[in-house]
Amino acid sequence: MTIPALLTAQSCVDHVHLVLGSGPLAASRCAKSLEVGARPVVVSPEADDVHFTLAKAIEDGRVKWVQRDFQEQDLSTLGREEVDGYVDAVFVTLPSKAPESIHISHLCKRMRIPVNVVDAPQLCTFTLLSTYSDGPLQIGITTSGNGCKLSSRIRREIASALPPKFGPAVERLGTMRRRIWEEDYKSQNITDVADAEVEDEEAAGQRHTFNALVKEDDRDPAVLRTRRMRWLSQICEYWPLSRLAAITDADVSAILGAYKASAQPPAPDSNEPCDLAPALPAKKGTITLAGSGPGHPSLLTVATRNAIESAHFILADKLVPAEILDLIPRRTPVHIARKFPGNADAAQEELLQLGLDAMKQGKDVLRLKQGDPYLYGRGAEELSFFRERGYEVRVIPGITSALSAPMFAEIPVTHRAVADQVVICTGTGRKGAAPEPPSYRKSKTVVFLMALHRLESLVKTLTRVSDDPETTTPHARRLWPSSTPCAVIERASCPDQRVIRSTLEYVCQAVEEGGSRPPGLLVVGHACEVLHKPVEDKRWNVEEGYRNLDAAGSSVGELNILKELENVSVKSDC
Template sequence: MTTETDATSLLAAFNCRDNIHLVIGTNPLAASRCGQSLKAGARPILIAPETAELHYGLAKRIEAGEVTWHKKEFHDNDLLTLGREEVDGVVDAVFVTSGPRDPLSSHISSLCKRNRIPVNVVDAPHLCTFSLLSTHTDGPLQIGVTTNGRGCKLASRIRRDVAASLPPNLGVACARLGQLRRRIQQEDRVALTGAASAQTQAETGSYDADDGDHEDADDSVDQSASFNRLVTEDDADAAKTRRIRWLSQVCEYWPLKRLAAISDEDVEAVLRSYPTPDAHDSALSHIAPASPSPHPSPLLSSSSASASPFSPSRPKCGLIILAGSGPGHPDLLTRATHKAIQSADLILADKLVPSAVLDLVPRRTQVRIARKFPGNADAAQEELHAAALAAARDQGQVVVRLKQGDPFLYGRGGEEVAYFRANGVPADRIVVLPGLTSALCAPLFAGVPATMRDVADQVLVCTGTGKKGRAPDPPGYRAARTAVFLMALHRIEGLVEELTSHVEREGHKDEERVLWPRDTPCAVVERASCPDQRVIRTTLGFVAQAIEAEGSRPPGLLIVGRACEALFTPEKGRMWTVEEGFRGLDVWEEVVLPA
């Protein structure tokens, strides 16, 4: 149970349009409260005697007609008579600006609490039912910070630092992406239900339950456990939500700097690349074509330079470098990959490559981000193939295919090498650079020793999803085995069922395979080595429930085996625990070197 000392606030954003806010006091804070109410679309009413000395800001707003001044002392029935008619005259919120030492503050607070009217008393958290955050506002984007009354002005400092770390124009991008979302919804409804039906839905706000975008509109929830769910060929509903799913993937994976730079031309290019679905077409019929347009979509590219001015003379065929970017933290790049990034003419990056790594790319270098999302992986892969061939084989450029982890470990690296060889790129013009794989780094950063004497003597790296979304054959249980599953969390329920029971394959069950006990320890590691790394520790019996409850923070993987509890002791009675954050590479900042 949460105690009084560790309880935090329920942060919320209220729609205050046309609300009545009662402001008690005439000091500078009262002027500020009136200004905040007006910005939120509310109508502030000031209660103060006619003889009170008004702050000049209040006087100005009253003179302009923005604030209504009731020239009198506060009376109890003001709370129940000065509000809107539709709520029987009850005011929507009360701001007391005279401080906790004024006996009236405590009295008003008690009255408000008794009548369930939100009340805020300055410098008196115990008298408040709500508090205001230190807020950064940029168009529709608002970021609020609170220390729950414990940090004095520290909240303002934190808010300023957070705001300063954001790229400029992010609020404009939020507005533009919101417009894109609404446009996609409207166009898709017209295509799937007809213009008349879509117009009726837009007017009434009544949409089908399977639109698939309701959760996307809720800022309070993380990505769902099915965020990266595969779209298979027999998924008849895929066409209905494909464009909204694509937009969600863009918002989740693309660097904030790139999102902040989105223009109206970018939006139009995206809509051309992803046509409106047709209710009579198959689920995957409108996936982007394999052959890219001669001019790549601006939404996929950054920087305008096509070749480095420092590049040496090129052979007829350039160079294609498949480079692993590691699990996420830029310090985990190999020196070879960093050199390749610095010398490239064109970088073709997977969507999972984090922004901290892309920030290392020189400004002169063109960057394209893969348009991969569930159901479009093959088409996006062919687009990258064609772009790499056009730049390296035809223009003699250095192309870096920047892939997360290691290129040859579930990264399609082998397939790409075979493709480039088959399409005229000499073998000596293809270079593969290894990368640290999350299959081994993520367990380490989660405090899971993949091997440890008397605990685990072998590591098995598996995929949770086979070609075209099919489930691969599950490995058998061995007490001294640590199994690491990549690309598995989007189908965790199916994977757990396959590991813990005999599954039927092509008409027969694998009766000889040793089943994994449901109480086998396991750990989910997401965004390994990134600042927002998260570890969920549980067992096979509860892992699907844990992911459903906690949401998804892709990319992530699943570790299964006794090693998950080698350095961790679970709390009795808890089905799972969650650990946030990563501090694995900055320890030397705390080391004081001798003079």
Template sequence: MTSSASSPYPAPVGGASLFLTFKGPRSTILIIGGDALAASRAFAALEAGIQVIILTRGSVCDELKWRANQRQIQLVDWDTLPSTSTSPLVSTPDTKTDAESLSAFLTENPSISIICITIHTADIPALARICHAHNIPVNVTDHPALCDFSFAATHRFADPSTGGKSALQVGVTTNGEGCRLAGRVRREIVSVLPKEVAGAVRQVGKLRYLAKNTVDQIERDGEGEEGEDSGVTTPNRPVPGWKSSVVESKEESSYRRMKWVAQVSEYWPIARLASMSENEMELILTGDTAQTISSYSTQAGIESSLHNLTLSPPPKKGRILLVGSGPGHPSLLTIATHNALTKYADLVLSDKLVPAAVLALIPERVEVRIARKFPGNAEGAQLEMMDAAVEAARRGLTVVRLKQGDPVVYGRAGEEVLFFRARGFEPLVVPGVSSALAAPIFAGIPVTQRGVAESVIVCTGVGRQGKEVKLPGYERARTVLILMGVARIAQVVGAMMCSDNGSGEGLQSVEGRREGRSYPRNTPIAIIERGSMPDQRVVASTLGDICEALDSAGEQRPPGMMVVGWAVLALQGTGDTSVLDEGEEGDEKRVRRWLGGDRWVVREGIDQGWAEV
């Protein structure tokens, strides 16, 4: 999917619906009709805790009769209302009289907040006008022009642990383009979701309750429920100053707990969320470094891998494998990584950004722990993982330390090698496909290309303990790949474009944040988020407009990387491989042609061909 913008904010496109979830005992729905559809609408309202009044004339279906006898709904016969003809000879309603009666009824029942009409008579338009005159939203079956709202095709999931209905619902609407098709799309969506999804919702609800009630919850900067899902654009916003050894205030503790709930909800596999015990929840929220995140049993079998790469553990001693999981798509796992996860691992210690599709390959008998790493807790989570690996290896287990991409490309593998070696374990480093090279390919960007980019530099946008790093200067024939810097894109872009005051070096003007020439404002840049995964997003623009472009695209989707240089546009559309053959005076025209006159473009998803690979 491709979208573009020529203004600072996205332009609204009509034809959609405003999705809301509506519930509460203070609301009443009036359903005009007594057929099976009216019963269906009544049941949906009852499940949402809404009071139901059925207004009908003549026959009523058996379900509505039964619910009325059970005092679940209120049945009102239209013939008992004032101003309505009560003559037994009248077989059809008088339109004017029915409209007047409905108006009087609505005046006498101010709690009615929505109306649904399921009957099929000639007086429908007059009844709808009365609803509109009372400023009450109305839905009229088979009359979309009269409707203020519509009913989505919904599914409420069953909780597998209890067999009862859960809090999780999904709804699909085609906005009047195909109601029957909406039902089919709903079934397709439900069929592909994990069976544990309702249980995951239940357990996360318990975790949120514990997080909010263990200490007094506070409001911080208008973020609602402490940043969990109420207004924070990304769960990776830092929790300032947290250390496990420091005594927290109630405010700090509450804020941290809700951030951990957000992290767990965002990154843990659905099945793992559903299986959380209350003891594990409490350990998660207390920050106990000795916690067990997941518990499975049975030691993995020992087999030989292909190509004589020996991964089987030596006798009577455990071992540690530092394994790269690639950029995210399961098809990009190496054979060695796949074998390590599926055949040899007793314990998998995974970084939080390893996608669920990769973790799903791990047998259920294998224990899995997910790093609780977020800004403000990165060092503590790293030490926790390393200590856990050594402890397990000393018990004779094969430990797979699973990292995204390649372990040695900003994966802190070097630190872990030295840490494990000092404690008597020589880890085996298993390479992975680096996202630095793979993600641009999924975005249609070559990191090198004849006539455009003759070299490539891989760097980070975040230094150790959050310090700023020195970025490379501008070279027209070079592509710069910046990992882990999207959260600080304003600082990164500022350092790259800051003027060098004519010195040609720019060191003083940017206070050491860049080494070399400043970048032209029109230099192409692409932000690739969740590269190679189904929800991949590419935001492409120029250095001058990229911050605004990213803000307009909505909430961030970590992990993300930046690709800076003319290679970004080399293969877009009809392509442009003449960058190095022409001077800089033609660059503005080149950028306009690439962006189609807009200031940025946004592309969603990956090539459908990857579904078959």
């Protein structure tokens, strides 16, 4: 059975820490001592084994080095004058089973000097905690020598659960606390503020009245003198940490101002209500950029689904499927991007302004984008827009159709001995201009997004030399053979998915005959024929529908009908 240790936080400013050893652990102990304001003294005879960071600290004069073996009198001569030369703590980084480590531990225990021996809990009178620091906030974790790695893991888990920048909020609350004590005790003509503060605050925390409501009309002098401190103690106890972390310097001033006359009893005839918990400023809105994936609702990430359900206002791309829009709660207003050829920039500006206006009202805005926000989705542009206006932006990735759509069409974009690289391109450049296509290589798979509305011109740029000298690059670009296999994938992952398998020579004719069903993309390369060999004497092949994401190959609607029928039959049997 492990007996718990007494955990304390010790001020070590100007303390002398004796460190025995010169390796990485000794360097780490010295760094920690310097961090807390102590003065490390290293005793070690080996000049060649000094760790490089420790050597630098010695060279800079921040660490004193006594270059010899340890001597017993070091414990009582290398320390501070005010404690008769005794050192304040000893860190032994020598092998734990070495006779010297055991001897030093016994000496320190006899002289009541705190000692820590690496990897030897039985030789230690204190252990170091795995610590997290954020300004005045410090968190320490120990497993009592049962695993430093586990301590670090627990510390990381706890720290990650705290609101960001919580340390400054702790400092602001501390400032508020000190000002409350000074102002309230001065108003009562109490001179020994420090003693009164300790006595009253510790006692108040133990009394049954701690949780009592702080009333504005309470005229008890003792209550009046401490009500602001009781109020502060209660908000520290009960407010969510995220709300405490949001407190600013302006909030501190506002709260203190609201209680300026706390020691004065209210006028008897006063009927004005007074809120003893001044509200914080209106909540600042947030913006989330989230990818909706290729189309099927089951391919949404959990984070995006949660964002859809919690948003106050949603700005959606035009091509976000109806199946995903159906997941939006009815209470949540939605604006669909009004993008069409020639209006893309204006529609984008409209979306950004709508999002900004909603956040100014304190709303949580979700910018729902097709696929992944950063893959031809203007995600970085939108992030920069909102960040420049003082808003932090959360970005949630989405499954991109560039890689998932070929999979749903049974096209492995890489395959041994067939395709060893994947290139993702846009089929439409800035302002509708045709982008420079990639050069041909037999083992290359190219996925063109946003390409179907200008499929014919894209195929021409792949297979022919451009007549326009401005679009001709100075380097030679290998043209793609017109016989190269390709596939058009539309509405990937949805029940009405369509795959057109053909070659660059006939793909335009195939799409023209079947009509367009956006959103869609073009996959080019020999990977298109790995799992689906071309049908002899057929220029193209069309495959309709995709049900593999629905249970038992049925659509959601079909499953609901089956469930209803099952319920009816059960009731009939009853």
